[in-house]
Amino acid sequence: METERLIIRTFEPPDLPHIHRILVQTFGRGTQGEEAQALREREAWLRWSILSQEWLPKLNQPPYGDRAIVLRSTGVLIGAAGYVPLLAPFEQIPELRRGETAGGHYTPEVGLFWVIDPAHRRRGYAAEAARMLIEHAFKELRLERILAMTEHDNAASQAVMHKLGMRITCNSRPEPQWMQVVGVLENPG
DSSP: OBOSSEEEEOOOGGGHHHHHHHHHHHHOOSSSSOHHHHHHHHHHHHHHHHHHHHHHHHTTOOOOEEEEEEETTTOOEEEEEEEEEEEEOGGGSGGGOSSSSOOOOOEEEEEEEEEEOGGGOSSSHHHHHHHHHHHHHHHTSOOSEEEEEEOTTOHHHHHHHHHTTOEEEEOOSSOSTTOSEEEEEEOOO
């Protein structure tokens, strides 16, 4: 997939040091071990990500997984974006209920994920990549809606949600802690 400034593509093995650095700077190591262990774990994730882009279509499954975001002008990897399976008690947020009452059950949704290298933030890259994925999700995959989730204090992700035209909802309950702010975008077609 391509936009005016970006290429969104499957990860490749040489991307490892770049995406590892971006994810560590954004989310931390992801392991309690030393750097070598963290890099081995990230390498396993990268192999899984590459293989999922190959095998999910062959199995007629949704194209879940992360993709590399690369600048068209330089070929530099600046982040990741993709579709993620979400499983949460979305019905506890009144705006997301499909029925009249909250059943307390977890329901599946398709989510949107993005992360941008701190050195390349505040230039609109996350919204540009997300718009391309949303267009594909609505036109090609024919999804009814797509969601994005973040924490109450992640103003940057909430700003991206607003730029994308998402309706922002909040979970009034303390649990689950990772489902604090949910952006929702309905397919207009």
